[in-house]
Amino acid sequence: MVVTQGFCDLTLMVPLIWAELSLPCNVRQLYALVCETQRYSAVLDAVIASAGLLRAEKKLRPHVAKVLVYELLLGQGFQRGGGRWKPLLARHQARLKAELARLKVQRGVSRNEDLLELGSNPGSALQMPRFVRVNTLKTCIDDAIDYLKRQGFSYQGRASSLEDLRALKGKHFLLDPLLPELLVFPSHTDLHEHPLYQAGHLILQDKASCLPAMLLAPPPGAHVIDACAAPGNKTSHLAALLKNQGKIFAFDLDAKRLASMATLLARAGVSCCELAERDFLAVSPSDQRYRQVQYILLDPSCSGSGMVARQLEEPGAGLPSKERLQALAGFQQRALCHALTFPALQRLVYSTCSLCQEENEDVVQEALQKSPGAFRLVPVLPSWPHRGLGTFPGAEHCLRASPETTLTGGFFIAVLERVEVLSSTSPTKTPEQPRTAASALKRKRKRRQKPAACASVRPGM
Numbered sequence: 001m002v003v004t005q006g007f008c009d010l011t012l013m014v015p016l017i018w019a020e021l022s023l024p025c026n027v028r029q030l031y032a033l034v035c036e037t038q039r040y041s042a043v044l045d046a047v048i049a050s051a052g053l054l055r056a057e058k059k060l061r062p063h064v065a066k067v068l069v070y071e072l073l074l075g076q077g078f079q080r081g082g083g084r085w086k087p088l089l090a091r092h093q094a095r096l097k098a099e100l101a102r103l104k105v106q107r108g109v110s111r112n113e114d115l116l117e118l119g120s121n122p123g124s125a126l127q128m129p130r131f132v133r134v135n136t137l138k139t140c141i142d143d144a145i146d147y148l149k150r151q152g153f154s155y156q157g158r159a160s161s162l163e164d165l166r167a168l169k170g171k172h173f174l175l176d177p178l179l180p181e182l183l184v185f186p187s188h189t190d191l192h193e194h195p196l197y198q199a200g201h202l203i204l205q206d207k208a209s210c211l212p213a214m215l216l217a218p219p220p221g222a223h224v225i226d227a228c229a230a231p232g233n234k235t236s237h238l239a240a241l242l243k244n245q246g247k248i249f250a251f252d253l254d255a256k257r258l259a260s261m262a263t264l265l266a267r268a269g270v271s272c273c274e275l276a277e278r279d280f281l282a283v284s285p286s287d288q289r290y291r292q293v294q295y296i297l298l299d300p301s302c303s304g305s306g307m308v309a310r311q312l313e314e315p316g317a318g319l320p321s322k323e324r325l326q327a328l329a330g331f332q333q334r335a336l337c338h339a340l341t342f343p344a345l346q347r348l349v350y351s352t353c354s355l356c357q358e359e360n361e362d363v364v365q366e367a368l369q370k371s372p373g374a375f376r377l378v379p380v381l382p383s384w385p386h387r388g389l390g391t392f393p394g395a396e397h398c399l400r401a402s403p404e405t406t407l408t409g410g411f412f413i414a415v416l417e418r419v420e421v422l423s424s425t426s427p428t429k430t431p432e433q434p435r436t437a438a439s440a441l442k443r444k445r446k447r448r449q450k451p452a453a454c455a456s457v458r459p460g461m
């Protein structure tokens with residue numbers, strides 16, 4: 001485990017560092033160097049860990065290593081000293097530079113300063129508001145708001161921007177500007193003991209984690225697969241969207257997680273879900289039980305590098321080794337390609353709580369390439385500020401999320417839909433069938449020809 005030195009620890013070590021590094025600068029310059037090192041502390045921890053510097057150099061103390069690596073990669077490159085450590089650092093220079101470059105690619109940034117905004121600033125994560133989804137299987141938004149008001153919370157209406165969320169204080173709460181059933185409280189609010197949470201009327205779920213079900217948007221009556229489902233927050237959201245009508249086939253490999261999922265679903269009043277302890281990769285797309293599955297949610301195991309709690313405990317800790325990243329991306333890739341072979345599939349949401357391109361844009365790009373022309377990325381939520389990395393044409397249709405840009409945990413979401421082949425022999429659509437861009441266009445043309453009843457619209461699309 002890499003231990004991050006606190007600000008005070010490192011500055012108290014200035015005399016020691018001065019002696020160790022033989023830097024011919026004055027005390028003020030040395031303090032500036034130490035403070036800058038501290039500012040980049042999480043970035044340096046991540047680079048030092050992934051380059052294996054402390055494992056290779058047992059005599060190198062962590063605080064000295066951090067200052068040295070700062071000077072090498074982000075400072076003046078030892079033009080002003082370095083003492084006996086200079087040749088040692090020269091041996092590791094190429095690996096350290098490569099790890100910094102890899103970190104920038106993973107985080108989707110080009111400048112060193114931009115790394116500071118992503119994950120090295122725990123303060124921003126602490127200021128994230130608390131998001132609370134109202135479980136519409138058990139209550140409605142107005143009743144939940146009334147109850148909370150009677151308990152001394154002050155409802156401020158629907159927020160109009162992220163700034164409104166950032167400014168929340170005291171016992172004030174808002175409706176999220178984008179998600180219809182999401183309440184937003186100041187960061188210090190803890191509702192774990194609240195009776196509405198205990199009774200399953202409220203689900204404590206980050207906003208980014210509410211997006212996959214909302215964007216999959218299965219209508220009541222639809223058949224849905226939740227491929228990697230436990231512990232089940234997204235499954236319960238899907239059930240709420242289905243109004244418990246239709247079917248969710250939920251799979252997971254982990255028996256313990258499935259057991260807590262069963263409790264969570266029971267508390268949330270979910271009755272349309274079939275839970276199975278199964279490897280999704282072994283679920284046969286030709287099995288007749290899944291012939292009507294038009295929607296799949298795939299939220300596979302990932303490195304969790306976007307998880308704020310993990311970053312707060314140990315900055316840089318979520319960054320996986322190359323080997324782990326390869327293994328995860330391989331599984332994610334197989335799972336996505338497998339999901340796309342379900343014959344009736346129309347719409348799929350792929351999501352991770354990872355910041356790594358390898359687990360996100362790369363997985364989606366490869367899956368699209370493996371089934372050329374069959375599926376496309378849907379351009380969702382045009383107003384969402386943080387988009388997929390521009391690694392291939394269309395990647396900007398994907399969504400990214402982070403504490404700094406969206407006031408949420410780090411997340412990635414891609415929505416894929418089947419490309420419709422227009423043919424005169426196509427069966428007539430039933431009301432349950434999902435709306436692809438092509439079918440929406442056909443409907444629009446029809447509407448122009450004759451006045452029609454109101455069509456419901458997917459939220460925010």
Ligand SMILES: C[S@@+](CC[C@H](N)C(=O)[O-])C[C@H]1O[C@@H](n2cnc3c(N)ncnc32)[C@H](O)[C@@H]1O
Pocket residue numbers: 227228229230231232233234235251252253254257278279280281299300301302
């Ligand atoms: C990111 S978590 C899912 C979180 C869940 N969607 C939610 O919102 O609560 C990934 C899950 O995938 C499960 N998993 C990993 N490999 C699997 C596989 N081959 N088949 C099914 N589930 C798998 C893990 O046990 C883990 O529970």
